[in-house]
Amino acid sequence: LYAKISAAKYEAGDNVSIKKKEGADNTFVISATNSGGGTDFNVKGDVGEETQVKSGDTVNITGGATGLSHNANIGVEKADDGLKLRLAKDITTESVTLSKGENGKSTKMDAESVTVNNGKQSTKVSAESVSVNNGSQHTTVNAGGISVNSNNQAPVSLTSRGLDNGGNRISNVADGVQPHDAVNVSQLNRVKKKMEKHSDAGTAAAIAVGNLPHAMHSGKSMVAVAGGSYGGESAVAIGVSHTNEKGNVILKLSGTSDSNGKYGVGAGVGYEF
Incomplete structure (x- = not known):
């Protein structure tokens, strides 16, 4: 039987190699090879036309971002015709910036605050305070009270100690009724x-x-x-x-x-x- 086998001829096909195993006279190894003769396939995304990828070509998958998150926010799901990328229901990241690209309008959210900028005025909301800044006037609301600072006027503050009106008039005050009510000029x-x-x-x-x-x-x-x-x-x-x-x-x-x-x-x- 061995004589018949050794007398036979063996011819490797595409992507198949036949080699005699070293140290074993009667053993041959048949294995698949990658000789560049793989099958072509097509790639298609949500946007753009379908593209054919030939055997040996490189498929580049890019997102455009360099500061990458290590959190598991994107999942890959097997589908009948390929793989689908799914966004997690709860996204974990360091910050999110929304920018309209018009007159500096943007919104940034992170673990500590939310900042909204419309190009002329910015508002920052955090656990400790709410701050509004329009360049010439800065208003802050926190646990201690409310303060308003203007470039050309004395600061105004309302705290548990009372009102410091910065030397400004208090207008539109109703007539006092009770013994401890304030009276107006009228x-x-x-x-x-x-x-x-x-x-x-x-x-x-x-x-x-x-x-x-x-x-x-x-x-x-x-x-x-x-x-x-x-x-x-x-x-x-x-x-x-x-x-x-x-x-x-x-x-x-x-x-x-x-x-x-x-x-x-x-x-x-x-x-x-």
Whole structure:
């Protein structure tokens, strides 16, 4: 049998080699080889036309990025006609930057913050604070309060210690109602005007009383009326006076009424010696 086998002829086909095994006279090794005669195949992606790859050609798979993540964010799934790349439901990465490429508009997200820039104004949100910057004004909100810094104005801050308004007016304040409410200028002006009217009316009443005549002769009595005006307010006074028989004691009683509806009374006695 061996003689028949050794007398036979062996011819290797494509991609097949036949070699006698060293140290074994009756053993031959038949193996596949890669002689460059492989099968051509086609490659097609989601975009672009199908391309034929010939045996021996190199297929380059590129993504364009250099800073690569070591996290498992992309999976490969076997399909009937090839392999499909699948993005993970939960993506883990150091940061994500979205850029429109127009006037510097961009959004960057990382583990610590989110920064949005529209080319004129930027907003940064983190666990500690929210910061808005438009170049001339910078506003920060954090656990300590709110602060606003402008290039040409004193800073404004609202903290647990109170409001520092940087010397600016507080506008559009409603009228105070409760005892500890703040008052506005309108309320203050109304009170000021009312106090001025009362003060002017009181002055008018004093003028009226000061112009009341009194009894001059011993044993005589007098009833008198006088008026007064001051600062647009007016008052009237009525007085009664009496002088004793000796002429050395004078008794006076008076009452006033002013244009604000206020009334006053007074009395006096004088002894001459």
